Amino acid sequence: MNREILVEAEGLKKTFDGLLAVDGINFKIFKGESFGFLGPNGAGKTTTMKMINGVSPPTAGNLTIAGMDVCGNGREIKSMIGVAPQEDNLDPDFTVFQNLTVYARYFNIPKEAAKKRAEQLLRFVQLEEKRDVIITYLSAGMKRRLIIARALLNEPQILILDEPTTGLDPQARHLIWNKIRSLQKEGVTVILTTHYMDEAAQLCDRIIIMDHGKIIEEGKPMDLVRKHAGEEVLELVYSEEVMKLLKQTFRNARMEVVGDKIHVFTSHPRGAFSKMLKAASFRGAVIRDANLEDVFLKLTGRRLRE
Amino acid sequence: MANIASLFRLPKLSYRVWRVWMRNRDVFMKTYKTGFLPPLLEPVLYLLALGLGLGGFVQLINGEPYIQFIAPALVAVSMMFSSFYECTFASFVRMYFQKTFDAIIATPVNIEEVITGELLWGATKSLINSSIVLGVIFAFGLAPSPFLLLIPPLSFLVGLLFSSIAMCFTAIVPNIDSFSYPNFLFITPMFLLSGTFFPLAAIPELLQVAAQLFLPLTNAVKLTRALALGRLEFAPLLNLAWLLIVTPFFFILSINLMRKRLIK
Known part of the structure; x- marks a missing residue:
């Protein structure tokens, strides 16, 4: 260059x-x-x-x-x-x-x-x-x-x-x-x-x-x-069982509890979440593309400033 | 020591100061029709109330009519008020509320030129307003000497001094209400005690000297009176020398104080 x-x-x-x-x-x-x-x-x-x-x-x-x-x-x-x-x-x-x-x-x-x-x-x-x-x-x-x-x-x-x-x-x-x-x-x-x-x-x-x-x-x-949030993010309503299941299915995934929701970030390629959702149904489950806001919040935290 | 030296650093100026002056002129030209009324009407009120009304009861030592005594002082007072107001309230609004200075220093115009443009504009306001007052007292026959033509250039110098003093306050006040302090501690006493409404000879000698040394308006009043009445002696030259020494001092100080306030 x-x-x-x-x-x-x-x-x-x-x-x-x-x-x-x-x-x-x-x-x-x-x-x-x-x-x-x-x-x-x-x-x-x-x-x-x-x-x-x-x-x-x-x-x-x-x-x-x-x-x-x-x-x-x-x-x-x-x-x-x-x-x-x-x-x-x-x-x-x-x-x-x-x-x-x-x-x-x-x-x-x-x-x-x-x-x-x-x-x-x-x-x-x-x-x-x-x-x-x-x-x-x-x-x-x-x-x-x-x-x-x-x-x-x-x-x-x-x-x-x-x-x-x-x-x-x-x-x-x-x-x-x-x-x-x-x-x-x-x-x-x-x-x-x-x-x-x-x-x-x-x-x-x-x-x-x-x-x-x-x-x-x-x-x-x-x-x-890609580096910080992967390709897709799975959001679902929080419960103990769901959390347990997620931890078994996605061993290396980063999970974040925000309010009453769990956000799951994974480096798995696209499609991993939808396979899981087909196998069992979860309340309020949404799969969305990872975005820059995920990166920003991961790096700077969710604590309010000023 | 380095700190004090930095308050008297010579500003880096170029022709760009006039760009800032032109901005203020352009705004002024939008509202000049209403702007002309106060300097036109105020002196008439003073001349009627104090000159003719109160003057009927006043006997000056030299036998001069009272209205004749106060008329040139009104011209000098308008130099002070117009330039002091311009570089306190008006400059503060531009700096603090409108962020005009921030907008200008993002261009090749530097902060020192912005402040200088403001000071020159304050001096211009002094020239405009005091010339209107001069016109009024001339119409009343109270400025008989042809030397009155030297009053407008004098008003620019006096205006520059009061603008510079005003700008020093603008550089240090936390908010716009704080201007009431310089107003009642500095401007109002000066308005009353600078040989404006009574001859300075009426007060103790020590106070007379203090008024000459520390009150800029005293010098402006003496000079204006001398020019309006054509009484040119040695003393007014001392007043002029005083203005020529003190003005650059506050001019440079105010620019550096403003630089310190605005460039962080």
Whole structure:
């Protein structure tokens, strides 16, 4: 593999008032790939995004963007990155269109070019009809789309999306996913954080799972699912006898009791569970595909954060 | 020691400060029609109530009409209020509630330029508002000297000083309600005690010196009065020197304090 490395972190560390937020992580992001940062709240994802974007200087370690150290090359780095932050920081005093043209000035984009680009982007995120509406009157989904459009004003090589679909309805989520996919096709490198495992599985070529400031797993989403959760998961209603039977049938399987249910994970190939279900009937038995959420919960636990 | 030095680090600035200034100007231009009313009407009220009403009972030592005494002070007061308000409440809303600064520093504009743009905008607000007040007192015939044309540039300097002091508070307050402290401990006493409504000669000499040294408005009032009335002597130059020394001090301090608040 001699793909071009766009972002490289070595021993990257960040402390806030003695509190360790990012604890010496290493990763490489290649040009043109979509890279996801997953982890519970407080895992250090957003802090890592802010360091990549050059607004939060690392406490220790190395972080380079396109070969440039983030310390001392702030302007160059920021001009090649587009950021769609987690929180809405659109300008409430301006209309949709002005939000784009005023923001374009910060990138030194000439007035006429900025107007043209703003029109294009409004078309891209399907907000042309809201062009002259004040931000306050937009729905959450529209604001998200506008934030993404704003992040694209400077035609960035790297697009940072910090929880791009949190709090949106399924329609808005799918629209945003489609837009992200079309940007991926254009060759934009996408760096994404999310709490939604389906989103990561849909959009990311590779992911990192972080917890307590450290990277605990990394790889391609499907590989991680295979590795940690197998192909299929069997869910059934918990009882002592069922548990005993399961332990006899699947000796090496990992079993997890969640509420009144048992989840059975096995490395057996597809079909092992259905054979067993044909032989005897169980209450509430469901066989489903293993997914990234299984991996995430296995690695980070079910304990609530924050 | 290193900590104190870092509070007076020279900011890295470029033409980009004007991009931030332009953002605030664009917002201002959307609402200027209502924005012009308070600076237009307030001085008229003061001139009527204090100048004509109260002034009828007041005899100044030099025989000057009271309304003439307070009119230039009202111009200086508006410099203070408009810029201090702009860089406390208005800047705090942009920083804390709207996250405007966070949005801007994700672009090639750095935090020092954002804050400088805010300070220059605060100074501009001082220029706009005090010029309106100046127009009012001129219309009343209370600014007879052609030197009044030097008041707008002065108002930019005075505005820059009050913006910078305001921004220092904005950098350290935990929430927006905390601005009531600088308001009643700093702004209100200054409004009343800076040679605005009575000549400083009326108070003990020690307090007079203290007012000259520690109350920025005293210097602004003296200069504005000297220019409006064409009484240019040696003393106003000292007031100007005071402003020129103190302003850069707070300007640089406020930028560094804000950097420390926002860049973690």
